[in-house]
Amino acid sequence: MTYQADEKGYYGEFGGAYIPEMLYPNVEELKQQYIQIMQEESFQKEFKDLLKDYVGRPTPLYFASRLSEKYNTKIYLKREDLCHTGAHKVNNTIGQILMAKRLGKNRIIAETGAGQHGVATATVCALMGIECIVYMGEIDIDRQAPNVARMKLLGATVIPAKSGSRTLKDATNEAIRDWINHPVNTHYIIGSVVGPHPYPDMVARFQSVISEEIKSQLLEKEGREAPDYVVACVGGGSNAAGIYYHYLDNPDVGIIAVEAAGKGVLSGESAATSALGKEGIIHGSKTLLMQTQDGQITEPYSISAGLDYPGIGPMHANLYRTGRAEFISITDEDAMKAGQELARLEGIIPAIETSHALAIFEDRKFKKDDIVVLNLSGRGDKDLSTYIDYFNL
Amino acid sequence: MNRIQQKLQEDKKLLSIYFTAGYPQINDTVSIIEDLENNGVDMIEIGLPFSDPLADGPTIQESSTQALRNGMTTEKLFQQLKDIRKTVNIPLIIMGYFNPMLQYGVEEFCKKCEEIGIDGLIIPDLPVDVYSEKYQAVFEKYKLINVFLITPQTAEERIRFIDSVSNGFIYMVSSASVTGATSGFGSDTKDYFKRISGMNLKNPQIVGFGISDKQSFKEATEYSNGAIIGSAYIKHLTKNGVEKNIDFVKTIR
Numbered sequence: 001m002t003y004q005a006d007e008k009g010y011y012g013e014f015g016g017a018y019i020p021e022m023l024y025p026n027v028e029e030l031k032q033q034y035i036q037i038m039q040e041e042s043f044q045k046e047f048k049d050l051l052k053d054y055v056g057r058p059t060p061l062y063f064a065s066r067l068s069e070k071y072n073t074k075i076y077l078k079r080e081d082l083c084h085t086g087a088h089k090v091n092n093t094i095g096q097i098l099m100a101k102r103l104g105k106n107r108i109i110a111e112t113g114a115g116q117h118g119v120a121t122a123t124v125c126a127l128m129g130i131e132c133i134v135y136m137g138e139i140d141i142d143r144q145a146p147n148v149a150r151m152k153l154l155g156a157t158v159i160p161a162k163s164g165s166r167t168l169k170d171a172t173n174e175a176i177r178d179w180i181n182h183p184v185n186t187h188y189i190i191g192s193v194v195g196p197h198p199y200p201d202m203v204a205r206f207q208s209v210i211s212e213e214i215k216s217q218l219l220e221k222e223g224r225e226a227p228d229y230v231v232a233c234v235g236g237g238s239n240a241a242g243i244y245y246h247y248l249d250n251p252d253v254g255i256i257a258v259e260a261a262g263k264g265v266l267s268g269e270s271a272a273t274s275a276l277g278k279e280g281i282i283h284g285s286k287t288l289l290m291q292t293q294d295g296q297i298t299e300p301y302s303i304s305a306g307l308d309y310p311g312i313g314p315m316h317a318n319l320y321r322t323g324r325a326e327f328i329s330i331t332d333e334d335a336m337k338a339g340q341e342l343a344r345l346e347g348i349i350p351a352i353e354t355s356h357a358l359a360i361f362e363d364r365k366f367k368k369d370d371i372v373v374l375n376l377s378g379r380g381d382k383d384l385s386t387y388i389d390y391f392n393l
Numbered sequence: 394m395n396r397i398q399q400k401l402q403e404d405k406k407l408l409s410i411y412f413t414a415g416y417p418q419i420n421d422t423v424s425i426i427e428d429l430e431n432n433g434v435d436m437i438e439i440g441l442p443f444s445d446p447l448a449d450g451p452t453i454q455e456s457s458t459q460a461l462r463n464g465m466t467t468e469k470l471f472q473q474l475k476d477i478r479k480t481v482n483i484p485l486i487i488m489g490y491f492n493p494m495l496q497y498g499v500e501e502f503c504k505k506c507e508e509i510g511i512d513g514l515i516i517p518d519l520p521v522d523v524y525s526e527k528y529q530a531v532f533e534k535y536k537l538i539n540v541f542l543i544t545p546q547t548a549e550e551r552i553r554f555i556d557s558v559s560n561g562f563i564y565m566v567s568s569a570s571v572t573g574a575t576s577g578f579g580s581d582t583k584d585y586f587k588r589i590s591g592m593n594l595k596n597p598q599i600v601g602f603g604i605s606d607k608q609s610f611k612e613a614t615e616y617s618n619g620a621i622i623g624s625a626y627i628k629h630l631t632k633n634g635v636e637k638n639i640d641f642v643k644t645i646r
Contacts, residue, residue: 016523017520018491018518018519018520018523019518019520020447020448020517020518020542021517021520021521021541021542021543021544021547021566022448022542022544022546022566022569022570022571024520024546024547024551025546025547025548163451163454163455163458164444164445164454164458169445170445173445173446173447176447177447177448177450177571180447180448180569180570180571181569181570181571181574182569183544183546183569184546184569278496279495280492280495280496281490281491281492281495281518282445282492283445283447284447284518291492291496293496294466294467294468294493294496294497295443295467295492295493295494295495295496295497296443296444296461296493297444297445297492298444
């Protein structure tokens with residue numbers, strides 16, 4: 001039994017590639033080549049060198065002593081917030097830009113919600129001198145002006161998605177349409193472990209550097225490679241896939257996935273996909289997604305723009321369905337409190353996405369000598385205006 | 394023999410029209426179908442609206458969004474079409490995305506289609522591989538023809554595979570694009586039409602995407618059995634209303 005993808009891109013019953021024929025040649029090309037390319041020595045060297053010298057890896061594994069003391073357990077934070085551009089997203093965009101180069105593509109497209117993935121994509125495109133087009137919902141463009149400015153400063157073109165609900169899912173639709181319209185020269189850098197096979201598996205592999213580093217860092221600090229628990233927030237689920245990756249098939253490691261409950265799971269304004277979703281197809285993948293009884297995809301809500309996606313990656317849908325992972329949902333209010341608490345106890349201002357994961361300690365109790373590693377997936381700079389409004393700072 | 398197969402045997406270039414069910418008004422579905430048949434349209438694709446139509450351009454996306462706002466659902470469409478075979482004889486195809494069908498239940502959906510007299514389905518995001526492995530038996534049980542798309546980028550081997558799984562016609566997407574593009578057909582496109590025509594496939598081909606007027610219909614059908622018009626017809630409906638919907642058809646032939 002494995003919780004990794006099989007060769008057709010299925011995690012149990014979830015995953016696959018439910019794509020229009022127009023996308024088939026592009027997706028098939030990637031599917032045929034991604035593993036081989038990733039295993040090439042020159043690829044590995046370039047990828048690792050950039051992660052080290054450009055991104056700033058390895059990121060620290062930090063023992064949060066005051067937080068641990070408060071919750072009477074041992075909490076380590078994997079400091080992805082210290083990556084260049086401020087979040088784990090760049091691990092994937094570095095990997096995919098190198099992939100695109102080897103596939104001979106000279107034009108990059110991406111979707112973005114809060115703008116973090118857009119910034120990470122614009123960054124690597126600038127680094128490589130490749131044209132970059134980012135699709136972003138019209139509503140998100142208004143909400144996330146600093147990230148729009150960052151992308152423009154980096155030389156990217158930001159195109160507003162004006163259809164449907166004008167947020168992340170529609171930006172994704174627009175990016176897919178662009179790919180259909182540019183079938184030869186363009187690579188689509190998807191920002192999470194979603195979309196048709198091979199994207200969920202490819203993105204998970206690029207993010208797996210997170211748990212790879214934890215193994216050796218924890219060995220040094222605690223004399224063991226595996227913690228008792230790994231914890232991460234899940235929107236689409238790329239930072240979660242990264243921290244779970246090397247522990248998926250180790251039953252001694254508990255996996256905890258934290259979703260955004262928004263104003264409450266049953267409030268009608270939520271993004272708790274595992275609790276509210278049903279099996280279906282979104283963006284080319286069979287997974288759990290929020291939808292009407294009639295199969296129309298609905299708009300989720302969370303205070304955190306990075307968690308309001310109506311689906312979750314197929315890996316996570318399978319972890320939920322099989323019971324391998326424990327899913328917890330956290331409201332806006334509890335997340336904001338946890339973000340403030342980390343700032344005051346440890347001097348780290350987290351992204352609001354990450355704050356959801358931090359909020360579990362209030363109710364989910366661990367043993368005193370449990371080792372819990374939490375993925376501190378991003379820093380809170382981008383969320384400053386939300387923190388200011390929320391706490392009247 | 395299925396109505397689609399019968400129609401394809403006629404010695405003419407088929408004109409097929411796509412429209413979004415429930416647009417412009419929720420109850421326009423039946424009258425649009427009747428008008429189209431009465432004015433010489435050979436086959437109709439009834440669009441089941443979806444919130445996230447990946448393969449469609451802005452025109453069909455907007456008509457779908459409006460149809461959903463109007464209250465269109467899968468069940469509602471089946472109710473509207475309940476008596477359609479009392480008045481309409483031409484082939485009827487439902488075109489929609491896979492998720493609404495999955496939620497309705499694929500077998501239940503197919504069964505309902507057979508009861509109503511739907512002849513075929515076009516589901517852009519149900520790939521031929523998944524279909525042949527998991528759903529072909531159900532479609533055949535309810536005598537539904539499933540129509541697959543090919544594009545200028547589709548490899549020859551895959552076209553042969555699609556041809557082997559198909560039993561009605563092949564939907565030949567005119568160019569690498571979503572629906573509603575109006576670039577006209579250049580020499581590349583004509584070469585592609587000729588190339589496919591020269592493959593001697595067992596299924597006839599009908600061209601779709603980018604056909605908007607008499608000229609493009611003529612070009613698209615030079616090497617194929619017919620053509621499908623969608624976005625251009627919906628634009629006409631939006632501008633001129635249902636009462637004048639047949640004016641559009643008259644401009645094509």
